[in-house]
Amino acid sequence: MCGIIGIVGKQPVAERLIESLKRLEYRGYDSAGIAGVVGQGRVERRRAQGKIKALEAVVAEQPLVATTGIGHTRWATHGAPNLKNAHPHTAGRVTLVHNGIIENFAELKAELLAAGRTFESDTDTEVIAQLIDAELATGLAPLTAFKATLDRLTGAYALAVLIEGDDNLILGARRGSPLVVGEGEGEMFLGSDALAVGPFTNRVIYLEEGDYVALTHQGHEIHDASGARVQRAVRVVPASAVMLEKGNYRHFMEKEIHDQPDGCQRTISAYVDALSSTAAVPGDIDFAALERIQIVACGTSFIAGVVGKYLIEQLADLPVDVEIASEFRYRQPALRPGALVIAMSQSGETADTLAALRYCKSKGMKSAVVVNAQESTMAREVDVVWPIHCGPEIGVASTKAFTAQVSVMIALAVAAAKQRGKIDDAEEQRLVKVLLEAPRLIAEAIGLEDAIKDIAADVAKARDVLYLGRGPMSALALEGALKLKEISYIHAEGYAAGELKHGPIALVDDKTPIVILAPYDSWFEKSASNMSEVMARGGQVIFVTDTEGVKHAPAGAKVVVTAPASDPLVSTLVMSAPIQLLAYHVAVVKGADVDQPRNLAKSVTVE
Numbered sequence: 337m338c339g340i341i342g343i344v345g346k347q348p349v350a351e352r353l354i355e356s357l358k359r360l361e362y363r364g365y366d367s368a369g370i371a372g373v374v375g376q377g378r379v380e381r382r383r384a385q386g387k388i389k390a391l392e393a394v395v396a397e398q399p400l401v402a403t404t405g406i407g408h409t410r411w412a413t414h415g416a417p418n419l420k421n422a423h424p425h426t427a428g429r430v431t432l433v434h435n436g437i438i439e440n441f442a443e444l445k446a447e448l449l450a451a452g453r454t455f456e457s458d459t460d461t462e463v464i465a466q467l468i469d470a471e472l473a474t475g476l477a478p479l480t481a482f483k484a485t486l487d488r489l490t491g492a493y494a495l496a497v498l499i500e501g502d503d504n505l506i507l508g509a510r511r512g513s514p515l516v517v518g519e520g521e522g523e524m525f526l527g528s529d530a531l532a533v534g535p536f537t538n539r540v541i542y543l544e545e546g547d548y549v550a551l552t553h554q555g556h557e558i559h560d561a562s563g564a565r566v567q568r569a570v571r572v573v574p575a576s577a578v579m580l581e582k583g584n585y586r587h588f589m590e591k592e593i594h595d596q597p598d599g600c601q602r603t604i605s606a607y608v609d610a611l612s613s614t615a616a617v618p619g620d621i622d623f624a625a626l627e628r629i630q631i632v633a634c635g636t637s638f639i640a641g642v643v644g645k646y647l648i649e650q651l652a653d654l655p656v657d658v659e660i661a662s663e664f665r666y667r668q669p670a671l672r673p674g675a676l677v678i679a680m681s682q683s684g685e686t687a688d689t690l691a692a693l694r695y696c697k698s699k700g701m702k703s704a705v706v707v708n709a710q711e712s713t714m715a716r717e718v719d720v721v722w723p724i725h726c727g728p729e730i731g732v733a734s735t736k737a738f739t740a741q742v743s744v745m746i747a748l749a750v751a752a753a754k755q756r757g758k759i760d761d762a763e764e765q766r767l768v769k770v771l772l773e774a775p776r777l778i779a780e781a782i783g784l785e786d787a788i789k790d791i792a793a794d795v796a797k798a799r800d801v802l803y804l805g806r807g808p809m810s811a812l813a814l815e816g817a818l819k820l821k822e823i824s825y826i827h828a829e830g831y832a833a834g835e836l837k838h839g840p841i842a843l844v845d846d847k848t849p850i851v852i853l854a855p856y857d858s859w860f861e862k863s864a865s866n867m868s869e870v871m872a873r874g875g876q877v878i879f880v881t882d883t884e885g886v887k888h889a890p891a892g893a894k895v896v897v898t899a900p901a902s903d904p905l906v907s908t909l910v911m912s913a914p915i916q917l918l919a920y921h922v923a924v925v926k927g928a929d930v931d932q933p934r935n936l937a938k939s940v941t942v943e
């Protein structure tokens with residue numbers, strides 16, 4: 337989604353704004369822009385369609401000499417991704433950037449047009465600038481005019497605003513989209529997340545829903561939605577610059593695939609007691625008393641939830657429903673207070689997941705979130721936070737967050753099984769030891785990279801790719817297909833292998849690679865039969881199995897990828913690396929923009 341930075345500083349601001357926007361590139365964007373107060377309170381803008389490099393070129397040609405300014409990377413919602421719709425937007429004395437969607441913009445625009453105002457863009461954002469300017473024109477002070485405008489907006493926003501005539505001022509506000517204040521030495525910052533202000537300070541304040549703020553060199557003045565002046569806690573964020581570097585890797589995605597043994601290790605350590613080999617899930621959830629679990633999530637996080645369903649139901653005999661949040665939030669699902677809702681979200685800000693979570697809470701359900709961004713909106717609204725500890729994920733395609741989420745699901749399944757009396761002490765200890773071994777096996781699976789690179793050149797020529805699996809591998813089939821299509825733009829479908837005969841088998845021909853995910857588990861024989869059915873129809877099978885499965889696999893696969901053998905408890909963790917690496921190397925062969933695939937945003941804060 338859109339990225340925001342604001343600086344009330346003492347040093348030249350243009351380069352600093354651009355440096356911050358580069359950190360926000362991972363969110364996905366189609367245009368970028370900056371604005372600064374250039375003297376005598378005058379504000380100027382520089383904008384460009386496309387990459388930050390294009391904006392840098394514009395600024396090199398027409399330098400922006402200012403010490404206070406705002407910047408934005410845009411992910412289009414209203415209005416095409418072109419120059420005239422790029423932020424910042426200006427109306428009269430007001431220049432601003434916005435993340436979110438103003439739902440009542442059409443009605444506000446009609447009113448402003450009727451009052452004789454003219455618009456230069458097709459965005460909903462410009463309406464906000466026009467409204468503030470209209471309020472200023474009535475003689476209101478900037479902060480009062482800003483608040484009067486906020487009160488008229490329906491929808492979601494994070495805003496950073498410059499007012500002509502006020503060199504030492506940035507206004508900010510959040511509702512539905514996150515915004516942080518960064519405290520520097522004699523300068524202040526505003527950012528859409530802590531990474532945005534990371535190059536300048538690690539002291540941040542996470543604004544609450546409805547907060548608005550005035551920043552000057554001297555400090556900040558925060559008000560809550562009612563207008564009351566409030567203090568918010570300052571947190572020191574370990575925004576380790578090192579974690580945001582690619583190191584020797586070509587792409588963040590590649591680095592993050594390789595980060596997984598560490599990320600899972602750190603996550604697992606937080607959910608088990610390694611000394612006693614017992615599950616030690618933080619928070620006061622009584623799994624024995626729970627009637628069911630409702631998981632809500634989107635995209636890859638949804639798929640991690642599906643893996644969780646398989647494991648929790650099988651081990652703990654506890655019913656789990658998993659649903660795509662965008663469907664769940666609007667279909668009035670039948671919910672009961674005795675259930676626990678678990679939101680799964682890397683960012684903790686995904687609009688649909690947040691809305692689904694709030695819906696469950698409104699029905700009296702206890703709530704938890706499995707989340708990477710521990711200061712996110714979801715983390716602040718739930719009863720129990722179950723963090724993943726894989727570090728910031730920058731690549732748009734989720735990899736290390738997925739395996740860390742699955743690690744948490746495994747620990748929950750073991751804890752729930754023990755509390756519900758479905759496993760004894762010895763079995764709990766065995767399972768925890770299996771889980772603790774998983775990072776080593778993930779590292780071994782990553783070692784298959786060279787073999788997978790060889791397959792990638794062929795897969796890159798395909799028009800369609802089919803992924804099949806049974807049990808938890810059916811979820812991984814969905815994940816494999818999602819990874820491939822989002823970064824290589826090859827059409828891919830993931831199916832439960834048993835569904836093959838009910839439709840997808842019609843797609844099988846000698847040009848369609850078919851990735852079958854089949855570790856040697858209780859589903860193996862069935863998956864092997866599916867492999868034979870596919871091969872009998874000329875299908876080109878890439879058989880991803882393990883060292884046990886390879887001994888029992890039918891002959892004839894075009895390629896066999898042999899991952900290390902693992903207990904079914906952790907096989908989704910081990911088998912993730914090969915499918916992530918396949919998608920990654922196919923995208924590299926195709927020359928695709930791996931870390932910022934077209935049209936995608938890292939954190940989807942609009943519905």
Ligand code: F6R
Nearest residue numbers: 635636637681682683686733734
């Ligand atoms: C796919 C991917 C997305 C996200 C989805 C949910 O690689 O990254 O499908 O999983 O947008 O995002 P979070 O987990 O932040 O709620």
